[in-house]
Structures are given as C-alpha cells and as structure tokens.
Amino acid sequence: MAGEHSTADRFGGVLGPAQRERAWADLGSQRFDVVVVGGGVVGTGTALDAATRGLRVALVEARDLASGTSSRSSKLFHGGLRYLEQLEFGLVREALRERELMLTRLAPHLVKPVSFLYPLTNRVWERPYTAAGLFLYDTMGGARSVPGQKHLTRAGALRLVPGLKRDALIGGIRYFDAQADDARHTMTVARTAAHYGAVVRTSTQVVGFLREADRVSGVRVRDVEDGRETDVRAEAVINCTGVWTDELQRVSGSRGRFRVRASKGVHIVVPRDRIISESGLILRTEKSVLFVIPWRNHWIVGTTDTDWELDLAHPAATRGDIDYILDHVNTVLARPLTHDDIEGVYAGLRPLLAGESEETSKLSREHAVARVAPGLVAIAGGKYTTYRVMAADAVDAAAVDLPGRLQPSITDQVPLLGADGYHALVNQADLLAARHSLHPYRVRHLLDRYGSLLHEVLELAADRPDLLKPLDAAPDYLRVEAVYAASHEGALHLEDVLARRTRVSIEYPHRGVDTARQVADLMGDVLGWDEATRVREVEIYLARVAAERASQTQSDDEAADASRVAAPEARPALAELP
The missing domain is CATH 3.30.9.10 (D-Amino Acid Oxidase, subunit A, domain 2)
Known part of the structure; x- marks a missing residue:
C-alpha cells in the first residue's frame, strides 16, 4: 500500500483539512510507484486501480475533483446506443458491462x-x-x-x-x-482510492517534471492555495488530464503519440x-x-x-x-x-x-493509451462510462516502469465507499428518518448521495440539530451537507460545494447566489476562514455566476469566452503553464 504513513490507516477515505496537510508532507517525503495527474473520473479511477493492486500511489489535481469534464457530462452511464449505428459493437458491449457493474456491485447508491x-x-x-x-x-x-x-x-x-x-x-x-451525479461519483472514486492508501490532493498543480538520465522520475507541484512547491518522486507518472493532455505533454518536454x-x-x-x-x-x-x-x-x-x-x-x-x-x-x-x-x-x-483526417477521428469515442517516454504514460479519449477500463489500461501501460510483478486489476470487485450496506439502509429508511427527525424522503435522498456513509454525515449533526435544517435558498440540500463537503469530501472553496458537491449552481434560478453566504459560513467553520475570507469567497462566486450569465447572452464563442474568463479564479496561485 502507500507505506507506513498510509492515509488508509489514518483517514479511511476522509479528505479533510488534516489529511490535506499530511498529504503535502507525504508528497515531498515518499517515493511512489505511480503519480497520477488529474482528478477527473479517469484520474481518480487510475489512482483506485493502482492502489488496489498494491502500488504506492499519489494523485494530484490542480483545481477540484471533477472540476473539468467530469462534472459537466450528460450524467449518464450508458452503452452508447448511437454507436451501434457506427458499428462500434465492442465499445457498446464494454460500456454496457460497466453500466451493469455500477448498478449492481460497485455503486448502486x-x-x-x-x-x-x-x-x-x-x-x-x-x-x-x-x-x-x-x-x-x-x-x-x-x-x-x-x-x-x-x-x-x-x-x-x-x-x-x-x-x-x-x-x-x-x-x-x-x-x-x-444515470449518476457525475461530480459526486468522481469524488467518491477519489475517496475510495484514498481509503485504499492513495495520497489524494487537490489544488496541487504540476508545474514541471523530474528526470533521471533519460526517464521521467516524478513531478514538481505547486500548492495553488499558498504557492508552496515540492518534488514528488515516482517510478511512473500517468497523465490523466483529459482536455489538458497536450498542455501537460508540452510541459514534460516529450512528444505525444496522439492529440486531443x-x-x-x-x-x-x-x-x-x-x-x-x-x-x-x-x-x-x-x-x-x-x-x-x-x-x-x-x-x-x-x-x-x-x-x-x-x-x-x-x-x-x-x-x-x-x-x-x-x-x-x-x-x-x-x-x-x-x-x-x-x-x-x-x-x-x-x-x-x-485524427489527421475525418476518417481517423471517428475513433474519438475510443480511448488511447501510450507510454510517451520512459516513466510517462498518457491516456485520453473514451467516455465517462468506461472510466474503469481506461484506468486499468493506463496502469497496465505503466507496468514496464514499475519494479516487481504487477498484480492484475481488481476494481470490478471493489465497491465504492457507501455501496456496502446501502440496500439494507434503504429498507430501514423509515426507521432512520424517525431516529433523526427527518422525512423518509429526505433520508432516501441522502442515501442516494452518500450510501452507507450517511451515518458519517448525520453524525456531524449529533450536537448541532440545526444542521439538519435545509439550506435557506436551496432546500433540496441540508446544511450538514455543506459541512460534510468541507470536512470529508475535499471541498476547499465555495464553488466546490455549490457547483460540484451539491448541484445548487444549476438547479436553482439564482444559481447559488442566494445561499452563497450561508454555505460560506458553514464551510468556513470547518476550514478556519476569517470574515475577510468568507466575504472574498462569496464575491468570487458571485462574479463567476455573473460572468456565466453574461457569456450566455453572447452570440459567438469568442465573446462568450471573454465574458467568462473575466471572473477571478478561486485558487489564487494557479499558474498558466508554458
């Protein structure tokens, strides 16, 4: 697993402030078998795959878990019915198998x-x-x-x-x-990887690559919250950055085998x-x-x-x-x-x-994996539904750089956190509702978001019954969910909660504006924010919403992009890569 300071031993998959500080120390002091770059579904899936094979694993993400493509999909686990018309039978069969695994064994919650x-x-x-x-x-x-x-x-x-x-x-x-809430699913994959020993750290941007002779031997990372930097040494680096694949490839100095x-x-x-x-x-x-x-x-x-x-x-x-x-x-x-x-x-x-032509680009819903340099693997393409297969292929491709014999992938046998015991808790929903003075509908809604981790969520409200009240302007969510997002789910900024841990930003006409201050206060109590930080988080979020609304009135991509990028970044030290 991840060595004597395993996060599995200490945290059981919790991504909170204490874990974050220890993870920084682990990144700079341990030597890993694999460093995964990218906290989308493929990156988190790759970290889980590698950790459950017995490898020492670190995952770093420049922004938030699922902050890119993996929170903005159609939210479907589907075989891809339309790919039958393109005669891509293998892709459909593979996707349907993955859908079946998710529904029955890996993530029924x-x-x-x-x-x-x-x-x-x-x-x-x-x-x-x-x-x-x-x-x-x-x-x-x-x-x-x-x-x-x-x-x-x-x-x-x-x-x-x-x-x-x-x-x-x-x-x-x-x-x-x-279907699934894609951002919640991706975050749960990340927490499951941490549960099995992976060091998972967000707001941690790769700004350079380490080399020993002719091979990649790790990455240099920056904490984009405070600007600290450290070197992370590894036998192999796996680039799982999706639409950023080419950008990271340029930073590595290696020529890629495919373009995205x-x-x-x-x-x-x-x-x-x-x-x-x-x-x-x-x-x-x-x-x-x-x-x-x-x-x-x-x-x-x-x-x-x-x-x-x-x-x-x-x-x-x-x-x-x-x-x-x-x-x-x-x-x-x-x-x-x-x-x-x-x-x-x-x-x-x-x-x-x-592809170089339209004919080759029809492979776009397939995925490609390549060892682009000694010690460096890249994977891209594919679709959300087949993330687990992509992850296994990525780790297999890194095998040549890893010491010892690589165990086969077993993630088809590893339920995500919250899956075990879920069905029994659904049957007990009325009892749980009575015990916590909640409506049974509310308990079922929570079970479909947290599964058997529901007990962890409700425990935070044991001495604070006010946390079991709904958010004032987003009543589909309880106040305790904002607290839990910061204490257990790795949320560091207001937008992480309003856009990804919950979906307030797309489910209410106010898009999170009317509940921003309340959520900032709930998060701030966990993360130690002073009043100035709470005000700044709200201001940044409001600017994000205003910029998105403005972009949606523009007639073309260039004007919409100019409107959207005018909003400030929540992560202050995020750097433009060369």
Whole structure:
C-alpha cells in the first residue's frame, strides 16, 4: 500500500483539512510507484486501480475533483446506443458491462436506472430498424438489471409522455439506461482510492517534471492555495488530464503519440413540471442525438457538439448553443420551452482523440493509451462510462516502469465507499428518518448521495440539530451537507460545494447566489476562514455566476469566452503553464 504513513490507516477515505496537510508532507517525503495527474473520473479511477493492486500511489489535481469534464457530462452511464449505428459493437458491449457493474456491485447508491422514450416518426422502416438496434443493445447486456425494450403505439407513447405533440410521433419504443451525479461519483472514486492508501490532493498543480538520465522520475507541484512547491518522486507518472493532455505533454518536454481535440457540449436545466412526462426522451438531430433526462425535480436537456479552442478551464455556453437546444426540443413538445424556463446552464469539454483526417477521428469515442517516454504514460479519449477500463489500461501501460510483478486489476470487485450496506439502509429508511427527525424522503435522498456513509454525515449533526435544517435558498440540500463537503469530501472553496458537491449552481434560478453566504459560513467553520475570507469567497462566486450569465447572452464563442474568463479564479496561485 502507500507505506507506513498510509492515509488508509489514518483517514479511511476522509479528505479533510488534516489529511490535506499530511498529504503535502507525504508528497515531498515518499517515493511512489505511480503519480497520477488529474482528478477527473479517469484520474481518480487510475489512482483506485493502482492502489488496489498494491502500488504506492499519489494523485494530484490542480483545481477540484471533477472540476473539468467530469462534472459537466450528460450524467449518464450508458452503452452508447448511437454507436451501434457506427458499428462500434465492442465499445457498446464494454460500456454496457460497466453500466451493469455500477448498478449492481460497485455503486448502486450512486448509479440508477433511467427510462427513455424513442419517438418513432416513420411508419415503414424506423420501428424494425430501431427495434433491431435495441434488441442488439439488450442482448449485449443492456437488459440484465433494467427492463428490455417495450414497443408503444402513439396512444401508449403519449400516455407515457403527455407533453409531446400528437403529430410529433407515430409510436415509440421505451428502453432503459442508467444515470449518476457525475461530480459526486468522481469524488467518491477519489475517496475510495484514498481509503485504499492513495495520497489524494487537490489544488496541487504540476508545474514541471523530474528526470533521471533519460526517464521521467516524478513531478514538481505547486500548492495553488499558498504557492508552496515540492518534488514528488515516482517510478511512473500517468497523465490523466483529459482536455489538458497536450498542455501537460508540452510541459514534460516529450512528444505525444496522439492529440486531443476539445468538443464543447452544452446542457440546460429546466423544472420538471415544464415537460409532462414519466420518461426521458432521446431525439434524433441532424448531427447526433438530443437527450431529455430526468434529474430529480428537473430535466437536463442537451447536448451540443462543437469544436472549442479557447479557455479549457471555463468553457462558455453562447445564446446560440442554448437556442439550438431549445429549437430542437421544441419541435416535439406541445408546450415549448423558453429562455425564461431555464434554471441552469452548463458547458463541458469532451476530450476527443484528434485524427489527421475525418476518417481517423471517428475513433474519438475510443480511448488511447501510450507510454510517451520512459516513466510517462498518457491516456485520453473514451467516455465517462468506461472510466474503469481506461484506468486499468493506463496502469497496465505503466507496468514496464514499475519494479516487481504487477498484480492484475481488481476494481470490478471493489465497491465504492457507501455501496456496502446501502440496500439494507434503504429498507430501514423509515426507521432512520424517525431516529433523526427527518422525512423518509429526505433520508432516501441522502442515501442516494452518500450510501452507507450517511451515518458519517448525520453524525456531524449529533450536537448541532440545526444542521439538519435545509439550506435557506436551496432546500433540496441540508446544511450538514455543506459541512460534510468541507470536512470529508475535499471541498476547499465555495464553488466546490455549490457547483460540484451539491448541484445548487444549476438547479436553482439564482444559481447559488442566494445561499452563497450561508454555505460560506458553514464551510468556513470547518476550514478556519476569517470574515475577510468568507466575504472574498462569496464575491468570487458571485462574479463567476455573473460572468456565466453574461457569456450566455453572447452570440459567438469568442465573446462568450471573454465574458467568462473575466471572473477571478478561486485558487489564487494557479499558474498558466508554458
């Protein structure tokens, strides 16, 4: 494991202020087998894979866990139904296997089945064509833990989704996939890696690479909260930085084996009552597909797919992106959505493999892994659902640089924190609710966010019953959740809680502004913030929201980017890399 000062022994997966200080000391004093760079789902998955093989592991992330692509996806664990049309059967089969593992063994508290209606519009060819694809989907593994496809007449489809125009379909097919809160899932993977001994540290930016003769032997990192720097020595470094892959490759001085193209995907969030439906929707567009995804009391509608060559940390949605989504979904809705219905907007960047031609770029949803230099491995591409497979491939690629025999990957047998005991606690939800004077609905909501870690969360309120009250302007969340985010989940800044540990920033029309001060106070009590720090955190968050709102009124990417990057960074010592 991670040596005599193992975080597994001391913290059990807790990412809090005490762990953060000890992790800094560990980074500078230990020699690791593997240093993973990047705290998205692939990076955290790679850290978990390596740690559970018995390797000494460190993971560093310049910003927050899941602060890039891994908090801005469509929030689906899906096989990729549309990839069947591209004849990518292996990718679909692999993704469906991963979806099944998440639903049943690895993360049943976080990953849930979700229903979709595929509206049919052509009377002759579309039903048999689509049914054949869904039959293949089901037989590849899509109908193990979820129901198989069900064919519906137009009347049946409209009973399921009354919000559709009657003339928008001639029938429909219902099928199931799965969904998860991507940021919460990624954070839980990171905590699970820490539980098994990985040293996990956010706000820790790689600013250089160490070398011994002709090989990479570690990284130099900067604490972007206070500017401290230290060297982290390792047998191998694995670059899991997604859309930043090429940037980090340049810092290493090694020429990469592949290039990564950033593709912007925009989603909007609208209230659940604006689309009357018992199921999500999947709609064909001229370019791809558009999803309408149930999300608690909301719908997520998206996505777009356009090249992005501007600021990688803060991709910005334009008014045109939002209009594209509204125009396409309104072609089938009886009651059209308007800009006034939108509660939240988010934009993310897919790290696609860039080919030299259009023909090679069709591999973009596959992933690539390469040992780009002795001691340095890079991985990119892929999709959120297959992160565990990508992680195993990355660690396998580093084997040549590691001493001794590398054990095989076992993460298909390692439940994430909170999974063990989850189903029993769901059955006990009424008892737990009575014990803590909470509504059973609230307990079930907490179980679907924390699983069996629920006890840790509620323990923080044992002497402070006021923490079991909802946030004043975001009543879907309890005050104790903001405290727990800072004490156990590695949240260092207000935006970490409002945008990722909770989803207040996209679920409420005020986008977190109206609850910012209250959350800053709850976090500040854990993190030791003085009054000036609390005021500054609120000011930075408000500036972020204002910048995002401004960007969403712009007509093109350049103007939207200029609006968004005007907001200050929450992490003061974050450096532009050469």
